[in-house]
Amino acid sequence: MLNSEIQKNLHHNLTVNVIDSAFFGLATGFASYITIIPLFVSGFTNSALLIGLIPAIPRLGWQLPQLLTADKIARLQYYKPTVMWLTINQKLPFFALALVALLQRKLNSQTILHLTFAILIWQGLGGGFSATAWQSMVAKIVPSGRLGIFYGALAAAANLMSIFGALIAGLLLKQIAQPFNFALCFLCASVAMALSWFFMSRTREPVSNSLSTIETRREFWDSLSVILRCDKNFRYFVITRMLSQLALMPLPFYTLYAVHQHWMGEASIGLITGVLMVTQTIAGLVLGWVGDRWGNKLVLEAGSVVCAFTSVLAGLAPNVNCFYLVFIGAGIGMISLQNVAAVMTLEFGNQRQRPAYIGLGNTLVAPATILAPLLGGWIVDNIDYKTAFLVAAIGGLVTALLLHVAVSDPRYLEQNFSNHSVKVLPE
Incomplete structure (x- = not known):
């Protein structure tokens, strides 16, 4: 029964998750950890070490907390509600980053740096705390022999839209004066993240019949x-x-x-x-x-x-x-x-x-x-x-x-x- 329900919803789940990933990629184009955010931070510090750590924050944040949530995730019959609540902490920080960019003229450089890195860590850990539930949900709704192409489609959609977002971000940075250019980039990223969250919420996940006996x-x-x-x-x-x-x-x-x-x-x-x-x-x-x-x-x-x-x-x-x-x-x-x-x-x-x-x-x-x-x-x-x-x-x-x-x-x-x-x- 569970396998037939998975097959029945496979096309729908592929569609909504690819759209979700596309908007996520669009957001990361507007607020790239490789280009846009390092450029923003470089206005407040010359430290190559600090700037070089920026791309590592989302990877580390994604990986580090997963074991902390795994015990609770292992006892769930239904992963999606947990995914939807926890992933808010991955998507909301970009709006906070937009606020920091707007306030940069009223705050000193050290305060801007502290706030920016705190927000980046928040965003990275938000992804990590939701990661175990999300990956478990994906492995549940997609047959094992289709996981590779499923992940490939998600990555392709995200990368294509990331290119689009990066191009628009480049125009915004060039045509609009500071601090409004960075603030607008981060605001666009937060809107794209909200749309990503909406399409993720359309995922259809069957409820598991069996529960873990780990108490x-x-x-x-x-x-x-x-x-x-x-x-x-x-x-x-x-x-x-x-x-x-x-x-x-x-x-x-x-x-x-x-x-x-x-x-x-x-x-x-x-x-x-x-x-x-x-x-x-x-x-x-x-x-x-x-x-x-x-x-x-x-x-x-x-x-x-x-x-x-x-x-x-x-x-x-x-x-x-x-x-x-x-x-x-x-x-x-x-x-x-x-x-x-x-x-x-x-x-x-x-x-x-x-x-x-x-x-x-x-x-x-x-x-x-x-x-x-x-x-x-x-x-x-x-x-x-x-x-x-x-x-x-x-x-x-x-x-x-x-x-x-x-x-x-x-x-x-x-x-x-x-x-x-x-x-x-x-x-």
């Missing part, structure tokens, strides 16, 4: 130790995700290296950013389809090798034109090691175990997510860019090797672990 937080945390102790395949998967952060480490530094070493101009930066977004759009769909057809492990291995090749190419690039290929490789690597890795996480365990796997698979990776860019920044400041790229290339190759020899695609494994631990993590 207390203590029992849930005991179940996590069982997973890490008994599920060797998942344990190695988490280790490879940690290592993959090294492969992704140089992404913020490619543009800086191209500017400092090859004198890349503003026009080229804009064009290369467009190349990156288009690559991510196409790669999301193609790699999602490949993962559904031949397994996500293959995509992760290929993405790790692409990241390694990209880092080597950046370090050896004789001229600025090579960086178009570098950013194509970067786009493929980001989709593989972020989006497809998230999809593969959903395939471990059964429906009742899934929140625990999602929480572990993201929260345990969070320290590596923040340490990798800090390591990269330290290497760049104290040695040079090429050494950072070499470390990233080694990280990519080691990730691919460990995936190949130690991790099996969970989609094709019998859930023997589930059967051995039924008292702690019931079907």
